[in-house]
Amino acid sequence: MHLSLSSSEPAEAEKGGERTLALMDEPKVTGTKPRTSWPRKALLILGFLFALAAIALVAMAVSQNKPLPKNIKYGIVLDAGSSHTNLYVYEWPAEKENDTGVVHQVEVCKVEGLGISGYSQDTEKAGLSLQHCMKRAQEVVPEQQHRETPVYLGATAGMRLLSLQNRSMADRVLSAVEKTLRSSPFNFQGARVISGQEEGAYGWITINYLLGNFKQPGWLNFLPHLRSSRGTSGALDLGGASTQITFAPDQELIESQENSLHFRLYGKNYNVYTHSFLCYGKDQALRLKLATDLQSTQNGSLLDPCFHLGYLRIMNISDLYTNPCIANGEQQLPFTQLHLQGNGDYQRCRMTIQKIFNTSYCPYSSCAFNGIFLPPLQGEFGAFSAFYFVMNFLNLTTEKSPVPLDKATSAVESFCSRPWHEIGSSDAGWTLGYMLNLTNMIPAEKPPTRPLSHASYVGLMVFCSLVLVAVLLLSWLTFHKPKCLQKGLI
Numbered sequence: 001m002h003l004s005l006s007s008s009e010p011a012e013a014e015k016g017g018e019r020t021l022a023l024m025d026e027p028k029v030t031g032t033k034p035r036t037s038w039p040r041k042a043l044l045i046l047g048f049l050f051a052l053a054a055i056a057l058v059a060m061a062v063s064q065n066k067p068l069p070k071n072i073k074y075g076i077v078l079d080a081g082s083s084h085t086n087l088y089v090y091e092w093p094a095e096k097e098n099d100t101g102v103v104h105q106v107e108v109c110k111v112e113g114l115g116i117s118g119y120s121q122d123t124e125k126a127g128l129s130l131q132h133c134m135k136r137a138q139e140v141v142p143e144q145q146h147r148e149t150p151v152y153l154g155a156t157a158g159m160r161l162l163s164l165q166n167r168s169m170a171d172r173v174l175s176a177v178e179k180t181l182r183s184s185p186f187n188f189q190g191a192r193v194i195s196g197q198e199e200g201a202y203g204w205i206t207i208n209y210l211l212g213n214f215k216q217p218g219w220l221n222f223l224p225h226l227r228s229s230r231g232t233s234g235a236l237d238l239g240g241a242s243t244q245i246t247f248a249p250d251q252e253l254i255e256s257q258e259n260s261l262h263f264r265l266y267g268k269n270y271n272v273y274t275h276s277f278l279c280y281g282k283d284q285a286l287r288l289k290l291a292t293d294l295q296s297t298q299n300g301s302l303l304d305p306c307f308h309l310g311y312l313r314i315m316n317i318s319d320l321y322t323n324p325c326i327a328n329g330e331q332q333l334p335f336t337q338l339h340l341q342g343n344g345d346y347q348r349c350r351m352t353i354q355k356i357f358n359t360s361y362c363p364y365s366s367c368a369f370n371g372i373f374l375p376p377l378q379g380e381f382g383a384f385s386a387f388y389f390v391m392n393f394l395n396l397t398t399e400k401s402p403v404p405l406d407k408a409t410s411a412v413e414s415f416c417s418r419p420w421h422e423i424g425s426s427d428a429g430w431t432l433g434y435m436l437n438l439t440n441m442i443p444a445e446k447p448p449t450r451p452l453s454h455a456s457y458v459g460l461m462v463f464c465s466l467v468l469v470a471v472l473l474l475s476w477l478t479f480h481k482p483k484c485l486q487k488g489l490i
């Protein structure tokens with residue numbers, strides 16, 4: 001059975017699961033198969049295609065924007081300092097290699113034992129000492145990336161001093177560490193003594209990279225003439241055998257060439273002052289002070305305000321005079337041992353320590369000490385290594401804002417006045433900057449950027465396509481009006 005409907009609306013009837021659809025101007029349709037007029041069919045097909053296109057576009061947009069599996073790269077730097085060696089593993093997303101602020105430290109491994117220069121009498125041990133941390137790096141870096149992961153070793157002031165003292169001994173130490181690094185599955189890129197200038201430069205790059213100071217706000221890309229002058233931070237690194245100061249001074253002219261660095265990073269020029277004071281790291285400066293004080297004792301007994309009350313130590317004079325920081329003088333001493341006794345007095349310690357800084361001459365417009373050029377200080381400084389260890393020890397690193405100098409001074413003062421028996425015994429440094437430089441991850445020019453992110457681009461494409469399809473459909477409906485519409489039937 002079927003029904004014929006004579007209304008202007010499409011007719012629809014159901015009975016016993018059968019379904020009939022008929023239009024007035026069409027021949028009557030009988031049976032179970034629906035029949036539609038041609039323009040209506042065209043409309044349905046168009047609608048179907050339109051929906052299909054929309055679904056395809058949305059699906060494309062969604063799948064395009066699905067986060068890709070992370071393509072991570074790794075780099076390893078060993079910081080062979082005078083007091084100890086640290087191994088750092090860094091990672092960064094491969095596709096953002098030249099962006100700033102994308103490299104993260106994922107592991108630090110402290111090498112047990114001495115700094116490599118301390119193995120000058122038993123050089124094999126210098127290499128062996130690194131094995132444990134190299135194993136650790138193999139666990140951190142996925143195995144399939146071992147071969148492509150670069151590993152660098154940079155030795156600092158301890159090895160600089162050993163090279164000055166005995167070049168071939170220093171070379172033997174370097175060969176020993178090289179042997180260990182070459183035998184690892186990583187891509188060994190070299191073990192060398194870096195200069196004090198490099199150490200200062202890489203420390204400055206690290207600090208400013210971590211602080212995001214090389215980033216320019218995105219909108220400034222469109223206004224290159226406004227791109228500029230966001231400040232940089234200076235870097236202070238108090239090591240065991242040398243200390244570095246690096247900053248961008250106000251004055252253009254850096255009076256001494258050896259203290260002058262020029263960088264072009266992300267499209268901007270930087271004139272930077274740096275100096276590495278060899279022998280003025282925490283350990284060597286103390287030896288220097290003891291050696292200076294010894295000159296004025298008769299029997300090798302020292303009452304030292306820089307050690308806690310109750311501290312006692314006996315050391316061989318020959319151990320004190322073991323490197324070029326404390327040249328000569330040993331021969332003139334009529335005793336072979338130093339008897340050190342602390343009496344914990346901050347103010348007197350300050351006075352005695354001044355003796356190792358010679359400020360009596362300066363061949364430049366201004367100097368630090370020992371006739372070394374130092375322009376007027378400029379801006380804020382990030383201080384790391386022993387500056388950090390000491391502040392951390394005094395619980396002064398937990399506060400958000402910088403600790404005022406007088407508070408730090410009084411914390412040191414009160415600590416120094418404590419008797420010896422009462423006392424129990426993150427990383428910024430030059431290594432990140434070194435790796436950024438050696439892996440060419442800081443380009444001189446800002447990498448070209450696209451005006452839209454990938455997600456915005458796809459979204460915009462989908463939107464424009466939908467608008468285009470809608471316009472086409474409307475035009476088609478307007479200019480090729482289907483018969484049913486012309487007759488006002490639908």
Ligand SMILES: Nc1ccn([C@@H]2O[C@H](COP(=O)(O)OP(=O)(O)OP(=O)(O)O)[C@@H](O)[C@H]2O)c(=O)n1
Nearest residue numbers: 081082083084156157239240241242385386389
């Ligand atoms: N957690 C730590 C690590 C180190 N130190 C001391 O801080 C000084 C500087 O340490 P570091 O910056 O590691 O010096 P090195 O890199 O070994 O020395 P350099 O850079 O001069 O080669 C050394 O006296 C070291 O004994 C410390 O007090 N606490």
Ligand SMILES: [Ca+2]
Nearest residue numbers: 081156239385
């Ligand atoms: Ca160091």
